[in-house]
Amino acid sequence: MSAYILRRLLYALPILIGVNLLTFVLFFVVNSPEDMARMQLGERRVTQEAIDTWKAERGYDLPLLYNAQARGLGVVTQTIFAQKSLKLFVFQFGSSDSGRDIGYDISQRMWPSLAIAVPVLLVGLAINISYSLLIVFFRGTYIDTGSVVLLVAMMSISGLFYIIGGQFLIGKLLHLVPISGYDTGLNALKFLILPVIVSVISGIGSGTRLYRTFFLEEIYRDYVRTARAKGLRERTVLFRHVLGNALIPILTGVVAVLPLLFMGSLITESFFGIPGLGSYTIDAINNQDFAIVRAMVFLGSVLYIIGLLLTDLSYTLVDPRVRLA
Amino acid sequence: MNKRLQYVWLVAVLVLVGCGEPPWNNPYPVDQARANIVYSSFSERPKHLDPARSYSSNEYAFIAQIYEPPLQYHFLKEPYTLIPLTAATLPEVRLFDADDQPLPADAALEQIAYTDYVVTIRPGIRYQPHPALAQDDQGTYRYHALTRRQVAAVNRVADFPETGTRELTAEDYIYQIKRLATPWRHSPIAGLMQKHIHDFAELTERIQAMAPPAVNGERPFFDLRDVPFAGAQALDRYTYRVRIDGAYPQFKYWLAMPFFAPMPWEAEAFYDQPGMRAKNITLDWYPIGTGAFMLSENNPNLRMVLERNPNVHDERYPDAGMPEDVAAGRLKDAGKPLPLIDAAVYSLEKESIPYWNKFLQGYYDSSGISSDAFDQAIQLESDGDAELTPAMRERGIQLMTAVNTSIWYLGFNMLDEVVGGDSERARKLRQAIVIAIDFEDYVSIFANGRGQVAQGPIPPGIFGHREGREGLNEQVFEWRHDRPQRRSIETAQALLAEAGYPNGRDPSSGRALTLYYESMDSGPDGRSRLSWIRQQFAKLGIELVVRATDYNRFQEKIRDGSGQIFMWGWNADYPDPENFLFLLYGPNAKVRGGENASNYDNPRFNALFDEMKYRPDGPERQAIIDEMVAIVQYDAPWSFGFYPKSFSLHHTWLSNVKPNLMANNTLKYRRLDPLVREQLRREWNPPIVMPLILFALLLALGALPAWLLAQRRERSRAR
Known part of the structure; x- marks a missing residue:
C-alpha cells in the first residue's frame, strides 16, 4: 500500500509541472506583465517609469520562459516561470500582485466555502440516495415514471434559476431567512440555510438520476434475489445489500470531490455573499493577478490528485476484493 | 411518545428557538436593531486603502471618511466650493520670481518662478486610537520593535491590546508628500507631481539612493523625515508650505484629495516591521487617520465597518446651502457636531439582485438602480423626467438624481489616415459621422434615459459649461422648440458627399467606405451596443467593422495610436475645466504618454489651453473656454456622447442625502432615524410560514399512496 501511494505521488509531479506550465502559458497569452502592472497601478496618470519599477520589484521584468541573456542553468531558472513556480511545490504561495499574502487569504476563505459545501454534500447524498432507492423500490410504477420526469425537468433548469428563485421565494416573499450575507461562528447558521437548501435541491435531479442507474444495475442481481428469498424486508435489502454493493461508483464520484469541497462554488458564493474561495480565482483573473491564479490552479490540481488517490484507497475499504499494488 | 417523534419535536423546537424574534430575514445582529448605524454595501474588494496609492471611487468611499486632507468640498454649496477641513483657513498663495523675491498676486505668468501654498492646520486635532501610536510610561513606542515571534502571534491590528494617539502636526503632511515620491509606494500621481512640486523628482532619486534595499521582498522601515526636501x-x-514650480492653480484641488492627507511617521515604523506584510498587516490595509470615522473591522471578503472616531475633532454641520436645501430639510442639522451617525456597516454584495431585494426589505438604507430594477423603481414621464413608481412612493422611498462630472464620448484617432488629420475631407467626414450618431437614442436604449446628451467636453457643474442655447453645438444640433434638435441625416449625407464619399461610397474602391471601431464590449449587452453603433454608420452608407478585443489590447491600441474609432470616458478629478480640456491638449496625446486618447493637436487650441489653465474663473476665462469648445466642435475629434446621470434611492429614515460628486467624505453628514427603520422593517418582513406547512402537508398526502403501496408490497407473497 505504501509503495502504491508513493508511486502515485511521484506520478503527480510531472502532472503538476504540466498544469503549471499550461496555466502560465494560457495566462500570459492573454495578459502581459505590462498589462498586470497597469491593472495594479491604475489607468490614470500612470507613467512608464512606475510600470517598470512595479515589474522589477515583482520579478516580472524577466523573460517568460527562456532567458537568452543568462548563462548555464540560468537560461531556464532566470525566468518568470521558474521564479514564480518552483516555490509552489513546497506550498509557498507568496504574495498576490496587490501585495497580500495568498496563504493567509486561502486559510481565511476556505472555511465559509466548507460551511456550505459539507452540509450540501452530506444532505444531498442522503436525499439523493434515499430518493433513488425509493424510485428503485417503486420501479415500473407511476412513482418511478413521475419521478424520472421530475428529475429530468430539475436537471434541465439552470442553477442560477434555483438561486434567484430560492432567494425570491424564501427570502423575499416568505421573509424566512436573509436573502444573502454571512457572519462568523454560530451567527453564520441563518445565512447558510438558504444556500444549502438551494444547492441541495439543484443537485437532486442529476444526483438521484445517477444513483438510480447504479441501484437498478444491482437490483436484478442474484444476491438481491437471494436476500429476498431469505425473507428479508425490502427496506433491508435495499439499504444494506443494494446500497452496499453500489457504493463503489458512488464513492468514485464522492471521494474525488471531497478535497475540492473547500474550493467553493463561484455562483452560489457570489449570489449569497459568502466570502469563500469560489470567487477568489475569478476575482484574480479579472484583476489579472497571476500570483493568485497560479496558486489556486496549483492547489486545485494537488487536491484533485489527492482526491483520486483517496478514491482508489477507499475501494479497498468497501470492496475486499480490491487490492492495491 | 415514540422516540423518533421526540427527536422531530426537539428539532422543531430548536428551529423555532433559533429563529428568534422576527423579522427572521434580518441579516444583522439583533442588538443592532435600534443602533444609529448606516447600512450599505460594496461589490468589489478595495485594492488599496493607502492614501498614497488609492485612486478609485470604491476606495475613496472608505478612506475619505478616515483620512483628512487640509481642504474639503462644501457639502451643500453649488458650484463646488473648497472649504477648510483640518486647515484653519484656505491656503495662502504666495508668488515668487526666479530670485525668490515675492511677487504681487496679479503678477504676470512669465514672472512667476514659484508658487507657495502655505497651509495652517488647526491645533488640537488628534489621530484615531492606533497601536502604532501606543507608548509606554517612558514614552517608548510599544510596538515599533516587534520580534518575529510577536508578529507571528497577531493576525489583525485589533490583536494589539494597546493603542495610543497624538496630535496632528504639519510634519505629518510633509511626510505624506514624501511618501508620494517614494518609488515603492507606486503613487499614481507621482509622475504628475514631478512636473509641479519643486524638488519632487530629485526627492525620488534621493529616497532611492538613501533607502535600504528590500529584504525578501519586504522594505525595512525607512524614515522619510531624514530626507531633505525643498518642495x-x-x-x-x-x-507648512508646498512649493510649486511656476504656477499651477489647480493644485488647490489636489489639497482636497486623500493623496495629501497626513501620515504619522509612526505608522510606517509600525507597519514596515519584518513579518507584518506576510500577515497582511500593512498601511495599505489598515488606515490611520484623524477623520470622523475609523475602520474598526476590515474583512473585505465579508464586511467593512467604519466606527465613529472617539478622538474626532470639532466639526459642525454646514449652516448654509442652496435654496433647495432649505426646502428639502437639509439644513435642519445646521451647527450640530459631526458625525451624526455612530457607524457604517458595508457588506459585500456582489450581485445586484440580492442587493436590490435587501434594499426593498429595509436592510440597506440607500441604493443605486441597476438596469434589472429600473422599471420596477422608475417611470419616465412624457417630458422625459424620471419619477418613482407608485410602489416605491408607497414605501416612502426618495429619488435623487444628478448629472455626473464625467463624460462618455466617441473618439476619432486624429493620427489615422482616413478619419484623422486636419484636412477638410477628414473634418467633414467626422462632422457627418458625429451628426449621424444619435446619442439621444443611445441614452434612451442603453442607459434607461440616465444621461444628458453632451454639447461639449465640459459637463454641468464645472466652470465653463454652458447650458441651453448658449452651449449648443451648432455643428450637430439646431435650436428648435426651445431645445436642441439633432441636424437631419440629409445634412450629414451632404457633408459626407462634400468629404468625397457620396452615399458613403469610397471613390477609390467604388465600394462602401469601411471604418474600424475598436471595441472592448463583450456579453449580450455589448453585442446590442455594437449592433446599434453599426446601424448609426449604416445610416450614412458606411460599413463599420468592429474590432472586438479585451481591455488590455484596447488600451494598447489607444496608447500606440493604431485604433481608428473608439468610445471612452473620463471622470473628473477636480471641478476645473482644465481637467476635461486637457483631454484634447496636443502635448498630452496618448502616443506621448498622456491622456488625450484622440491625439488631437490643434495649435490654436493648445495655445488657448495654456492661457486658460492659469486664469482664475471669470468672464475672461469663460471667453477662452468658449473659443476652445467652438474649435473642438468644429474639428470634431470627438462625438461628445453624454454626461451620465446617477440615480439613487434612499429610505425615508435617512436624511441629509445630497449628491455631491466631488466630496467623498459625506458620510459624516448623514442622519437616520433607527426607530422608524426598525418599525418599518418589522412591518415589511413578517415571516410567512403557512405556505411551507401547506407544502409539507401536500408532500405527506402525495406520499401516502406510495406508503400504502409499500406496505402492501411488504406484506405480499413472493412471486
Whole structure:
C-alpha cells in the first residue's frame, strides 16, 4: 500500500509541472506583465517609469520562459516561470500582485466555502440516495415514471434559476431567512440555510438520476434475489445489500470531490455573499493577478490528485476484493 | 411518545428557538436593531486603502471618511466650493520670481518662478486610537520593535491590546508628500507631481539612493523625515508650505484629495516591521487617520465597518446651502457636531439582485438602480423626467438624481489616415459621422434615459459649461422648440458627399467606405451596443467593422495610436475645466504618454489651453473656454456622447442625502432615524410560514399512496 501511494505521488509531479506550465502559458497569452502592472497601478496618470519599477520589484521584468541573456542553468531558472513556480511545490504561495499574502487569504476563505459545501454534500447524498432507492423500490410504477420526469425537468433548469428563485421565494416573499450575507461562528447558521437548501435541491435531479442507474444495475442481481428469498424486508435489502454493493461508483464520484469541497462554488458564493474561495480565482483573473491564479490552479490540481488517490484507497475499504499494488 | 417523534419535536423546537424574534430575514445582529448605524454595501474588494496609492471611487468611499486632507468640498454649496477641513483657513498663495523675491498676486505668468501654498492646520486635532501610536510610561513606542515571534502571534491590528494617539502636526503632511515620491509606494500621481512640486523628482532619486534595499521582498522601515526636501517644509508645528514650480492653480484641488492627507511617521515604523506584510498587516490595509470615522473591522471578503472616531475633532454641520436645501430639510442639522451617525456597516454584495431585494426589505438604507430594477423603481414621464413608481412612493422611498462630472464620448484617432488629420475631407467626414450618431437614442436604449446628451467636453457643474442655447453645438444640433434638435441625416449625407464619399461610397474602391471601431464590449449587452453603433454608420452608407478585443489590447491600441474609432470616458478629478480640456491638449496625446486618447493637436487650441489653465474663473476665462469648445466642435475629434446621470434611492429614515460628486467624505453628514427603520422593517418582513406547512402537508398526502403501496408490497407473497 505504501509503495502504491508513493508511486502515485511521484506520478503527480510531472502532472503538476504540466498544469503549471499550461496555466502560465494560457495566462500570459492573454495578459502581459505590462498589462498586470497597469491593472495594479491604475489607468490614470500612470507613467512608464512606475510600470517598470512595479515589474522589477515583482520579478516580472524577466523573460517568460527562456532567458537568452543568462548563462548555464540560468537560461531556464532566470525566468518568470521558474521564479514564480518552483516555490509552489513546497506550498509557498507568496504574495498576490496587490501585495497580500495568498496563504493567509486561502486559510481565511476556505472555511465559509466548507460551511456550505459539507452540509450540501452530506444532505444531498442522503436525499439523493434515499430518493433513488425509493424510485428503485417503486420501479415500473407511476412513482418511478413521475419521478424520472421530475428529475429530468430539475436537471434541465439552470442553477442560477434555483438561486434567484430560492432567494425570491424564501427570502423575499416568505421573509424566512436573509436573502444573502454571512457572519462568523454560530451567527453564520441563518445565512447558510438558504444556500444549502438551494444547492441541495439543484443537485437532486442529476444526483438521484445517477444513483438510480447504479441501484437498478444491482437490483436484478442474484444476491438481491437471494436476500429476498431469505425473507428479508425490502427496506433491508435495499439499504444494506443494494446500497452496499453500489457504493463503489458512488464513492468514485464522492471521494474525488471531497478535497475540492473547500474550493467553493463561484455562483452560489457570489449570489449569497459568502466570502469563500469560489470567487477568489475569478476575482484574480479579472484583476489579472497571476500570483493568485497560479496558486489556486496549483492547489486545485494537488487536491484533485489527492482526491483520486483517496478514491482508489477507499475501494479497498468497501470492496475486499480490491487490492492495491 | 415514540422516540423518533421526540427527536422531530426537539428539532422543531430548536428551529423555532433559533429563529428568534422576527423579522427572521434580518441579516444583522439583533442588538443592532435600534443602533444609529448606516447600512450599505460594496461589490468589489478595495485594492488599496493607502492614501498614497488609492485612486478609485470604491476606495475613496472608505478612506475619505478616515483620512483628512487640509481642504474639503462644501457639502451643500453649488458650484463646488473648497472649504477648510483640518486647515484653519484656505491656503495662502504666495508668488515668487526666479530670485525668490515675492511677487504681487496679479503678477504676470512669465514672472512667476514659484508658487507657495502655505497651509495652517488647526491645533488640537488628534489621530484615531492606533497601536502604532501606543507608548509606554517612558514614552517608548510599544510596538515599533516587534520580534518575529510577536508578529507571528497577531493576525489583525485589533490583536494589539494597546493603542495610543497624538496630535496632528504639519510634519505629518510633509511626510505624506514624501511618501508620494517614494518609488515603492507606486503613487499614481507621482509622475504628475514631478512636473509641479519643486524638488519632487530629485526627492525620488534621493529616497532611492538613501533607502535600504528590500529584504525578501519586504522594505525595512525607512524614515522619510531624514530626507531633505525643498518642495514641502514645515514652517512651525501647525504650518507648512508646498512649493510649486511656476504656477499651477489647480493644485488647490489636489489639497482636497486623500493623496495629501497626513501620515504619522509612526505608522510606517509600525507597519514596515519584518513579518507584518506576510500577515497582511500593512498601511495599505489598515488606515490611520484623524477623520470622523475609523475602520474598526476590515474583512473585505465579508464586511467593512467604519466606527465613529472617539478622538474626532470639532466639526459642525454646514449652516448654509442652496435654496433647495432649505426646502428639502437639509439644513435642519445646521451647527450640530459631526458625525451624526455612530457607524457604517458595508457588506459585500456582489450581485445586484440580492442587493436590490435587501434594499426593498429595509436592510440597506440607500441604493443605486441597476438596469434589472429600473422599471420596477422608475417611470419616465412624457417630458422625459424620471419619477418613482407608485410602489416605491408607497414605501416612502426618495429619488435623487444628478448629472455626473464625467463624460462618455466617441473618439476619432486624429493620427489615422482616413478619419484623422486636419484636412477638410477628414473634418467633414467626422462632422457627418458625429451628426449621424444619435446619442439621444443611445441614452434612451442603453442607459434607461440616465444621461444628458453632451454639447461639449465640459459637463454641468464645472466652470465653463454652458447650458441651453448658449452651449449648443451648432455643428450637430439646431435650436428648435426651445431645445436642441439633432441636424437631419440629409445634412450629414451632404457633408459626407462634400468629404468625397457620396452615399458613403469610397471613390477609390467604388465600394462602401469601411471604418474600424475598436471595441472592448463583450456579453449580450455589448453585442446590442455594437449592433446599434453599426446601424448609426449604416445610416450614412458606411460599413463599420468592429474590432472586438479585451481591455488590455484596447488600451494598447489607444496608447500606440493604431485604433481608428473608439468610445471612452473620463471622470473628473477636480471641478476645473482644465481637467476635461486637457483631454484634447496636443502635448498630452496618448502616443506621448498622456491622456488625450484622440491625439488631437490643434495649435490654436493648445495655445488657448495654456492661457486658460492659469486664469482664475471669470468672464475672461469663460471667453477662452468658449473659443476652445467652438474649435473642438468644429474639428470634431470627438462625438461628445453624454454626461451620465446617477440615480439613487434612499429610505425615508435617512436624511441629509445630497449628491455631491466631488466630496467623498459625506458620510459624516448623514442622519437616520433607527426607530422608524426598525418599525418599518418589522412591518415589511413578517415571516410567512403557512405556505411551507401547506407544502409539507401536500408532500405527506402525495406520499401516502406510495406508503400504502409499500406496505402492501411488504406484506405480499413472493412471486
